[in-house]
Amino acid sequence: MIEPDALRRTMTDAKRALWFELRGRRLGGWKFKSQWSIGPFVVDFCCIERGLIVEADGGQHSPDADSLRTAFLMNEGYRLVRFWNHDVLGNLEGVLRVILDELGGERSGPHPDAVAPSARSGLKAAGAGKTAAQIADSGDRHQAAPSPARGSGLE
Secondary structure, three states: OOOHHHHHHOOOHHHHHHHHHHHHHOOOOOOOEEEEEEOOEEEEEEEHHHOEEEEEEOOOOOHHHHHHHHHHHHHOOOEEEEEEHHHHHHOHHHHHHHHHHHHOOOOOOOOHHHOOHHHHHHHHHOOOOOOHHHHHHOOOOOOOOOEOOOEOOOO
16 A cells, blocks of 8 residues: 555645645645545545545546545545546636535634534534444445546445
8 A cells, every 4th residue: 555645745736736725724625635545545645634535646546447436435434525637727716616616615613623612512522432333334434426527426
């Protein structure tokens, strides 16, 4: 398996441009991880809170080759949105608009890190004591949605 740190150091121009806009909660206040490991796979960018994976793909990706990976990620509860590198480089503003739409728009209210510690305990109480499987069984998992950028999301 390729190490995520190595992938971060060797980003394509498209991934670097996209990461500049996603990092540090720059897009609507949402937190993204770069080159994030999920099971045996490493995804380009992931907003864990919203279960959204963003991929910037070059010529190395194909629907047939990525089908197992996509199926695994969707089964884990993630939605995927993919963009071709030339779309990211040529229409970054449009790409960011699609991502923000997939996230459901700008964050409402302060991020939990900005909430006072006494109030934060009340926020955690809703999911306290639940395992990931219990949360998943509660129907709170994100459903895979078609990718507006490249089709069905099953590429």
